[in-house]
Amino acid sequence: MTVIPFHPGRDRPQADAALEAHIAQLALGARLVLEDLHLRLRPGCWTAIVGPNGAGKSTLLRALAGLQACEGEVRLQGRLLAQWPARERARALAWLGQNEAPTGELRAGDVVMLGRAPHRAWLAPASAADHAAVRQAMEATGCWAWRERRLSALSGGERQRVLLARALAVQAVVLLMDEPLAHLDPPHQADWVELVRALRTQGTAVASVLHELSIALQADELIVLAGGRLLHQGAPGEAATQRALQQAFNHRLDILNLRGRWIALPRGVLPDEGRADGSAQENPR
Numbered sequence: 573m574t575v576i577p578f579h580p581g582r583d584r585p586q587a588d589a590a591l592e593a594h595i596a597q598l599a600l601g602a603r604l605v606l607e608d609l610h611l612r613l614r615p616g617c618w619t620a621i622v623g624p625n626g627a628g629k630s631t632l633l634r635a636l637a638g639l640q641a642c643e644g645e646v647r648l649q650g651r652l653l654a655q656w657p658a659r660e661r662a663r664a665l666a667w668l669g670q671n672e673a674p675t676g677e678l679r680a681g682d683v684v685m686l687g688r689a690p691h692r693a694w695l696a697p698a699s700a701a702d703h704a705a706v707r708q709a710m711e712a713t714g715c716w717a718w719r720e721r722r723l724s725a726l727s728g729g730e731r732q733r734v735l736l737a738r739a740l741a742v743q744a745v746v747l748l749m750d751e752p753l754a755h756l757d758p759p760h761q762a763d764w765v766e767l768v769r770a771l772r773t774q775g776t777a778v779a780s781v782l783h784e785l786s787i788a789l790q791a792d793e794l795i796v797l798a799g800g801r802l803l804h805q806g807a808p809g810e811a812a813t814q815r816a817l818q819q820a821f822n823h824r825l826d827i828l829n830l831r832g833r834w835i836a837l838p839r840g841v842l843p844d845e846g847r848a849d850g851s852a853q854e855n856p857r
């Protein structure tokens with residue numbers, strides 16, 4: 573990883589950032605995927621990363637997790653990721669990847685226990701605290717009842733809830749999730765939002781790549797990416813955030829206010845008269 577110099581005053585590490593990234597460039601093979609990107613995740617804040625297909629969202633999340641090298645630097649609680657001892661870092665930063673392959677024939681409970689590995693000495697048996705964390709995480713995602721079932725025998729949505737429980741069981745200060753709602757039905761999507769809100773009140777910095785824009789708009793902040801560049805980081809209600817969303821998605825969104833909350837639908841889904849009936853209004857700013 574090449575370290576780029578900070579520009580004093582502009583790029584000073586933020587005291588309140590749980591995770592902060594200054595990515596000058598990130599290339600995959602010959603392809604430049606991310607460029608000139610500065611962002612921060614704050615403790616107790618849920619940040620949704622959005623943008624069109626191929627914008628670089630998953631690549632960015634992997635760089636934030638230290639899974640993908642970049643030209644630039646990523647700081648976890650002010651300290652360069654590379655300077656963290658591996659075990660300590662794995663306790664502080666938890667990760668839920670996109671389309672993670674089922675871990676062989678492991679039982680769901682064993683998979684979630686993997687999230688406790690950074691808390692345990694090599695080959696040490698699980699402690700009472702480990703078992704309690706696993707149970708708490710599995711109850712939170714509604715999968716405790718399947719703890720004896722093999723991951724390979726679960727449906728896509730059931731498996732996703734087990735993998736989410738594994739990430740929760742780490743009890744990290746930063747939780748990064750790539751498309752956590754994949755395979756989840758609407759009630760379980762709502763449960764996920766409730767879970768994230770609970771983590772937020774505990775001070776966790778949560779970042780999630782989301783394609784479900786109406787759910788992303790319930791986050792505290794949005795990071796809008798397009799073409800490997802950060803168009804904007806800001807609150808969902810900010811006019812600048814919504815302009816960035818429209819720009820990223822080629823102005824093919826209807827962003828509407830519904831009972832004081834923002835939602836977004838692909839333009840064309842709602843008939844025009846539906847949008848004009850006064851039940852929902854676009855941001856006037």
Ligand SMILES: Nc1ncnc2c1ncn2[C@@H]1O[C@H](COP(=O)(O)OP(=O)(O)OP(=O)(O)O)[C@@H](O)[C@H]1O
Pocket residue numbers: 600601602603605623624625626627628629630631632
């Ligand atoms: N291994 C690779 N080698 C070269 N280019 C890659 C590689 N992996 C991904 N890319 C390219 O990098 C860009 C960003 O990919 P990424 O998966 O980060 O996008 P994304 O925003 O998460 O997309 P999606 O919404 O479709 O999941 C894409 O143009 C993709 O084709």
